[in-house]
Amino acid sequence: MATQNVERTEAQPSPRKRFDVGGRKPSDASLLTPYVFMAPYLVLFGVFILVPVFYGLWISLHNWDYLLPGKPWVGLKNYVDLFTPGSTTYEPFWQSMEATGKFTLYSVPLLVLIPLLIALVLNREFLGRNFFRTMYFAPYVLGVAVIGILWRYLLDTNVGLVNYYLGQLGLPDNIPWTNELPWGWVALVGPTVWWTLGFNTVIYLAGLQDIDPALYDAAKVDGANRWRRFLHVTLPGLRPILVFVITVTILASANVFGQAYLITEGAPGDETQTAIMYLAEEGLRNFNMGSAAAMSYVLAFFLAVISVVNFVLIRYRED
Amino acid sequence: MGRRVTRQEFLLMSAGVGAGFVLTGCGGGPQSNPAVQQGQSAGSGKSYNGPKVDLAFWNGFTGGDGPVMRQMCEEFSSQEKNINVTMNTIEWEAYYQKVPAAVSSGEGPDVAIMHIDTVPTNAARQVIIPLDDVANALKLKKGDFFPIVWDAGIYNGKRYGIPLDVHPFGFFYNKDVMEKGGLDPNKPPQTKDEFMGALEQLKGKGIEGFWVPTIPAGSTWTFETVLWQYGGDLYNEEVTEATWNSDAGVSALTWLVDLIKQGYSPKNVGEEAELVAFQNNKNAFYWSGIWNINPLKDAGVNYGATVMPQIGSEKATWANSHNFVIPNKPGQDPNKIAASKVFINWVTSNSADWAEAGQVPARDSARESSAFQSLELQNNIAQELPYVHFPPPVPGIADVAIQALDPAVNEALLLKKEPKAALDEAASQANQLLKENRQKYQA
Numbered sequence: 001m002a003t004q005n006v007e008r009t010e011a012q013p014s015p016r017k018r019f020d021v022g023g024r025k026p027s028d029a030s031l032l033t034p035y036v037f038m039a040p041y042l043v044l045f046g047v048f049i050l051v052p053v054f055y056g057l058w059i060s061l062h063n064w065d066y067l068l069p070g071k072p073w074v075g076l077k078n079y080v081d082l083f084t085p086g087s088t089t090y091e092p093f094w095q096s097m098e099a100t101g102k103f104t105l106y107s108v109p110l111l112v113l114i115p116l117l118i119a120l121v122l123n124r125e126f127l128g129r130n131f132f133r134t135m136y137f138a139p140y141v142l143g144v145a146v147i148g149i150l151w152r153y154l155l156d157t158n159v160g161l162v163n164y165y166l167g168q169l170g171l172p173d174n175i176p177w178t179n180e181l182p183w184g185w186v187a188l189v190g191p192t193v194w195w196t197l198g199f200n201t202v203i204y205l206a207g208l209q210d211i212d213p214a215l216y217d218a219a220k221v222d223g224a225n226r227w228r229r230f231l232h233v234t235l236p237g238l239r240p241i242l243v244f245v246i247t248v249t250i251l252a253s254a255n256v257f258g259q260a261y262l263i264t265e266g267a268p269g270d271e272t273q274t275a276i277m278y279l280a281e282e283g284l285r286n287f288n289m290g291s292a293a294a295m296s297y298v299l300a301f302f303l304a305v306i307s308v309v310n311f312v313l314i315r316y317r318e319d
Numbered sequence: 320m321g322r323r324v325t326r327q328e329f330l331l332m333s334a335g336v337g338a339g340f341v342l343t344g345c346g347g348g349p350q351s352n353p354a355v356q357q358g359q360s361a362g363s364g365k366s367y368n369g370p371k372v373d374l375a376f377w378n379g380f381t382g383g384d385g386p387v388m389r390q391m392c393e394e395f396s397s398q399e400k401n402i403n404v405t406m407n408t409i410e411w412e413a414y415y416q417k418v419p420a421a422v423s424s425g426e427g428p429d430v431a432i433m434h435i436d437t438v439p440t441n442a443a444r445q446v447i448i449p450l451d452d453v454a455n456a457l458k459l460k461k462g463d464f465f466p467i468v469w470d471a472g473i474y475n476g477k478r479y480g481i482p483l484d485v486h487p488f489g490f491f492y493n494k495d496v497m498e499k500g501g502l503d504p505n506k507p508p509q510t511k512d513e514f515m516g517a518l519e520q521l522k523g524k525g526i527e528g529f530w531v532p533t534i535p536a537g538s539t540w541t542f543e544t545v546l547w548q549y550g551g552d553l554y555n556e557e558v559t560e561a562t563w564n565s566d567a568g569v570s571a572l573t574w575l576v577d578l579i580k581q582g583y584s585p586k587n588v589g590e591e592a593e594l595v596a597f598q599n600n601k602n603a604f605y606w607s608g609i610w611n612i613n614p615l616k617d618a619g620v621n622y623g624a625t626v627m628p629q630i631g632s633e634k635a636t637w638a639n640s641h642n643f644v645i646p647n648k649p650g651q652d653p654n655k656i657a658a659s660k661v662f663i664n665w666v667t668s669n670s671a672d673w674a675e676a677g678q679v680p681a682r683d684s685a686r687e688s689s690a691f692q693s694l695e696l697q698n699n700i701a702q703e704l705p706y707v708h709f710p711p712p713v714p715g716i717a718d719v720a721i722q723a724l725d726p727a728v729n730e731a732l733l734l735k736k737e738p739k740a741a742l743d744e745a746a747s748q749a750n751q752l753l754k755e756n757r758q759k760y761q762a
Contacts, residue, residue: 063758065759066423067423067445088748088751088752155589156595157586158530158588159589159592159601174585174587176733178589178590179587180735265534267533267534268735269736281722285415285718285721286722
């Protein structure tokens with residue numbers, strides 16, 4: 001053992017020497033270096049993103065069940081079906097897209113604004129600040145299964161605590177939170193905001209701490225009041241953070257699955273069945289992987305468009 | 320039922336067992352010399368003389384049934400010196416996705432449990448192998464099992480499942496609530512008139528006596544039970560068309576909707592709220608699976624359980640059944656198949672133990688044993704066996720109900736759609752799905 005170690009140490013050339021060997025021009029080495037450093041990531045990216053993207057495209061052109069011997073080529077049929085009223089996938093797919101759109105529309109403004117307000121408060125000096133920072137972040141560490149089941153019981157129409165306490169306050173105690181619209185959206189958006197606002201708050205807090213205090217001092221000297229300092233120092237300073245928060249929140253909301261799966265279970269009917277829920281059902285439970293793949297490309301296309309629009313609107317408005 | 324998440328599975332998930340994958344080695348019998356005997360691949364199924372093998376046994380018994388089956392594995396492993404059974408439990412919801420994936424990569428179980436309505440799908444997808452030779456080797460025949468269950472394990476003329484149990488929908492009644500409502504707690508209503516009379520009397524005391532579930536799967540099983548009682552059926556003979564929108568179906572769903580409209584049930588009953596209300600002495604009558612016998616006992620509810628009241632013109636109830644299957648693992652060791660036969664034979668013969676977990680044994684000898692006869696509630700519900708209903712043995716049939724029927728029944732019971740309109744719409748959607756399934760599984 002000991003001798004092996006010694007040999008290995010001796011065989012190791014010094015790093016400097018290694019670069020000198022061969023006498024390559026520095027520019028040759030520097031051409032390759034970035035790729036060498038990126039290689040581990042590129043391998044993972046290739047295996048888990050790039051290959052599946054193209055493989056999925058291939059799957060979407062077939063009637064694909066990975067266990068059936070026959071996987072007949074159907075061309076663009078899976079896509080055409082999605083845009084043909086009366087096909088088996090048309091109605092449920094667009095219903096689920098609509099549900100996803102509504103959820104995103106209701107949840108994103110709240111998840112962008114409320115964490116910003118909380119971050120502004122938590123950024124001030126006061127007693128117990130760290131305690132509150134922890135409290136607001138705490139729900140985020142819970143899994144979606146935990147919060148889903150928790151809220152499903154809390155919000156139950158007939159046996160839930162929320163309705164019980166509403167009743168104690170003399171308010172209606174029979175609100176069908178999980179079975180009826182628009183209450184179903186409250187039951188999905190409310191817990192989601194409670195659950196994930198901590199994440200956005202932390203991002204905002206980091207952004208706020210990055211803003212140079214000298215700018216606030218300068219603004220004060222110029223006579224700017226608190227509102228104007230927020231408008232002209234804080235917001236511009238947060239712009240890159242805002243782009244990040246909005247983009248990430250939209251994508252996360254558009255991928256909503258667990259909450260609707262557990263709290264409303266798609267009810268009433270399938271009106272709160274989200275796109276990912278339907279995709280999972282079609283591809284992984286009914287094993288219609290071809291049409292599920294086609295749906296995921298349509299969904300991805302919409303998300304890409306939204307992300308680009310969002311990026312362009314916020315990032316380049318100044319120019 | 321494998322289609323949806325039950326209460327036990329929810330509890331499991333909430334306990335943070337995200338993967339839902341519990342691995343328990345049971346047995347671990349003494350190490351014997353593996354080189355002693357070779358061959359004997361066919362095996363009689365009565366005994367195993369081959370080299371020592373480890374059998375991976377997968378199932379979804381995440382509720383009170385899990386420990387019982389685990390104990391049976393241990394007992395078996397200690398009796399059979401050369402077979403060691405290791406049991407894996409995966410919640411049913413994920414089970415029917417994980418097993419096919421594992422089997423196709425050669426990693427799956429050597430022996431497994433599947434619900435009767437998923438057997439044809441998995442047979443068509445070549446996840447499991449025909450078991451006619453197993454049945455022959457074990458000399459199992461129709462006469463040994465309850466006939467409806469035995470016949471249901473056949474797909475395309477070949478047997479794929481060896482039935483372990485039947486778990487029908489039964490009638491649970493809360494004795495405390497019945498007493499509060501001035502009813503005789505030892506005389507559960509058994510006819511439509513008695514049932515409605517009891518509900519009326521409970522209503523007079525301010526009790527909503529029969530909470531009608533609105534969330535699948537409970538809602539759909541409740542509807543199906545009444546549909547069959549009204550003489551209807553889910554599909555036509557050839558399973559090319561859904562027939563739940565027949566007069567029988569519409570009457571059945573309307574009867575349930577009227578219970579809600581007339582105040583015998585609260586509106587908008589949430590997932591498992593009917594069970595919670597039953598446990599908390601708010602709900603008098605609860606139609607549910609026999610597997611709830613033990614959880615309700617553990618919850619300390621003063622209740623009884625018996626056969627379903629007859630609402631329509633016929634006796635009928637929903638049921639499902641756990642079946643042993645042997646997965647189609649590429650390059651499977653014949654010794655393991657031989658050992659699996661011995662295991663299947665032993666467990667089904669000793670399934671009276673299994674009945675304690677809240678099931679009715681499929682095998683006549685087990686059902687007639689004194690051990691089973693002494694289980695009062697299980698025995699009561701077992702009286703339903705002559706008229707239990709299963710979905711037709713057609714690949715993909717479980718998915719049709721989930722996609723088409725579940726939302727329709729849900730919307731009708733939430734009073735958002737008229738029963739007929741909801742069922743009509745669901746039927747035309749189902750007809751399309753049935754057609755697509757036929758094309759898919761024939762291709």
